[in-house]
Amino acid sequence: MxxxxxxxxxxxxxxxxxxxxxxxxxxxxxxxxxxxxxxxxxxxxxxxxxxxxxxxxxxxxxxxxxxxxxxxxxxxxxxxxxxxxxxxxxxxxxxxxxxxxxxxxxxxxxxxxxxxxxxxxxxxxxxxxxxxxxxxxxxxxxxxxxxxxxxxxxxxxxxxxxxxxxxxxxxxxxxxxxQTSNPALDSEEVFSAAFHVLTPAQQAVTKLILRGHSNISIASNLDITEGTVKQHRYNIYKRLGISSQSELFQRFIDYLGG
Known part of the structure; x- marks a missing residue:
């Protein structure tokens, strides 16, 4: 050694x-x-x-x-x-x-x-x-x-x-x-820009979904009920015209790719 x-x-x-x-x-x-x-x-x-x-x-x-x-x-x-x-x-x-x-x-x-x-x-x-x-x-x-x-x-x-x-x-x-002179990405700004058609509350839920939080965990983090999270998730998918979490992830990746 x-x-x-x-x-x-x-x-x-x-x-x-x-x-x-x-x-x-x-x-x-x-x-x-x-x-x-x-x-x-x-x-x-x-x-x-x-x-x-x-x-x-x-x-x-x-x-x-x-x-x-x-x-x-x-x-x-x-x-x-x-x-x-x-x-x-x-x-x-x-x-x-x-x-x-x-x-x-x-x-x-x-x-x-x-x-x-x-x-x-x-x-x-x-x-x-x-x-x-x-x-x-x-x-x-x-x-x-x-x-x-x-x-x-x-x-x-x-x-x-x-x-x-x-x-x-x-x-x-x-x-x-x-050190790199580039400033760090502001996560709030990134998710806001990537999902600009969503409300701020929906963007907050979207960020936690993509980071790997369950509905229960999202509810705990945002101090809302699990039922409210499920409703947000339904509205997010509907507003984006998607039907799955994989499509939500792809929207984010497509945004990063410009």
């Missing part, structure tokens, strides 16, 4: 950093794909490390960066008050997230493709950085694999101090002084 740590810090600020980071992390547990994003509520996402398989369509990453990241539970957690640590996607995601189109979409989810398969699990380190950014280092296993067991998760947690220190140093050396 000591050699892997030495190699990692030797690659700080260099193009080989991501590969060195993955080599160290695989000492804790193996995985199929990885990525590191720098997320901020004020700036657009920064790709710190792209460890996706070469078989993944690059257009999905472009769609993700254009705005689909607004639906990602790791993004929502990173700009919130989540503490530094190792987190499973299922512990951060809304209750109906795995029923959403985003969770399985080849168009906007960079780690989903026919070639690479669908995810069996995603686990990630969340590490605060300078400049009001937070890094999310995601580790993913594809269909046909197994979820990270508790022994593997514990070994990954033991690597957290080294990985966090390394990510912060790499960020300061190679990214922190050259």
């Amino acid at each position: 000591s050699q892997a740590i030495a190699d990692l810090f030797a690659e700080t600020g260099a193009t080989g950093y991501g590969a060195a980071l993955d080599r160290l992390t695989r000492i804790g547990a193996d995985f199929d794909m990885s990525c590191v994003f720098g997320f901020s509520a004020q700036k657009s996402p920064v790709v710190i490390h792209d460890g996706y398989s070469e078989t993944v369509d690059r257009r999905a990453l472009q769609s993700y960066l254009r705005g689909a990241y607004l639906l990602d539970p790791f993004y929502a957690a990173s700009i919130g008050d989540i503490p530094e640590g190792l987190w499973r996607m299922r512990d951060l995601a809304p209750d109906a997230y795995y029923d959403t189109e985003f969770a399985w979409s080849q168009e906007v989810h960079p780690c989903i493709s026919d070639q690479a398969g669908t995810l069996v699990e995603e686990i990630g380190y969340v590490v605060p950085l300078t400049g009001r950014f937070t890094a999310t280092y995601s580790l993913m296993r594809n269909r046909g694999g197994a979820c990270f067991n508790e022994a593997e998760a514990e070994r990954l947690r033991q690597l957290l101090p080294v990985i966090a220190a390394s990510l912060r140093l790499h960020w300061d050396v190679s990214c922190g002084s050259d």
